[in-house]
Structure formats: structure tokens, C-alpha cells
Amino acid sequence: MLDALKHLTAERVSDIRREFEAIQKLSRTHFDKEEKVFYPSVRAHAPQVLAQMDEEHAVVRETEHALEEMLAGLGEVQSLSQRDIGELYRLGIEFHDAVETHIIDEEDHLLKLIDGMVSTEEQKRLAAAMVELGGENR
Numbered sequence: 001m002l003d004a005l006k007h008l009t010a011e012r013v014s015d016i017r018r019e020f021e022a023i024q025k026l027s028r029t030h031f032d033k034e035e036k037v038f039y040p041s042v043r044a045h046a047p048q049v050l051a052q053m054d055e056e057h058a059v060v061r062e063t064e065h066a067l068e069e070m071l072a073g074l075g076e077v078q079s080l081s082q083r084d085i086g087e088l089y090r091l092g093i094e095f096h097d098a099v100e101t102h103i104i105d106e107e108d109h110l111l112k113l114i115d116g117m118v119s120t121e122e123q124k125r126l127a128a129a130m131v132e133l134g135g136e137n138r
Contacts, residue, residue: 005092008085013077016092020071024064027099031057033130041126042110045117049110056102063095 001019004012035057043050070091074084115123 001092002096005089005096008080008089010077010080013071013074013080013088016088017071020067020092020095023095023099024068027060027064029134031060033133037129037133038126041122042114042118046110046113049113053102053106053110056098056105060095060098060102063091063098067091067095 001016001023004015004019008016034053039050039053070088074080074088080088118126
């Protein structure tokens with residue numbers, strides 16, 4: 001999606017839509033697992049970091065909704081105005097950055113912190129519960 005945004009033309013809108021939908025599917029599954037299984041289980045160990053993760057989820061959803069609306073409003077595109085190009089680029093990059101920020105913060109802060117606080121057995125139980133919720137544990 002990032003490549004399509006960086007080289008944005010009317011022809012690339014279908015690429016952006018397709019890749020955006022794939023990211024949406026993955027992030028919804030990922031967030032669902034975190035919010036239903038992982039976060040409730042570890043919140044007491046790192047409440048401030050979890051508050052940050054909750055805020056990041058909200059930002060991702062907000063930017064996701066804005067990009068989704070923008071793409072829906074474009075319909076079947078033959079050409080884009082400069083304004084449409086600028087807005088699609090801005091929203092796409094904002095969404096990309098929100099997702100990337102969450103992934104980095106989760107790996108660099110939350111997972112490293114929790115790894116030292118939660119037993120191996122509890123980590124295995126959480127991973128199994130997330131797999132049960134659907135798909136792999138990440």
C-alpha cells in the first residue's frame with residue numbers, strides 16, 4: 001500500500017483498496033485478540049502501557065474509518081483531481097503510520113515488558129486462547 005501511495009495515480013487506487021482491505025482484515029483480527037484475550041490478562045502488569053495501546057487502537061480505527069470513507073467516495077476512478085490525490089495520500093500515510101507505530105510500540109515496549117512479568121505457562125495459555133479466537137496468535 002505504501003508503494004501505491006508514494007506513486008499515486010488513478011490506476012493505483014485499486015491497489016490501495018485491495019491492500020487496505022487486506023490490512024483491515026488482519027488488524028481487526030489482531031485487535032480483537034488483543035482486546036478480548038491479551039490486554040485484559042496483562043493490564044494489571046502494565047496499566048500505563050496498555051492505556052497507550054488502547055489509544056493507538058483508537059487512532060488506527062479513526063484513520064481506518066477516514067480512509068475507508070475516502071476510498072468509498074472515489075467510486076470507480078478514471079482520474080483523480082489534485083485534491084483527491086493529496087487527500088488520499090494524506091489519509092493513506094496517516095493510516096500506515098498509525099498501524100506501524102502500534103506494531104513498533106507493541107513489540108518494543110509492551111511485549112518486552114510483559115515477557116519479564118508473565119510466566120512462560122501464562123504466555124502459552126494466552127497464545128492458545130488467541131489461536132482459539134481465530135488464526136495464529138499474532
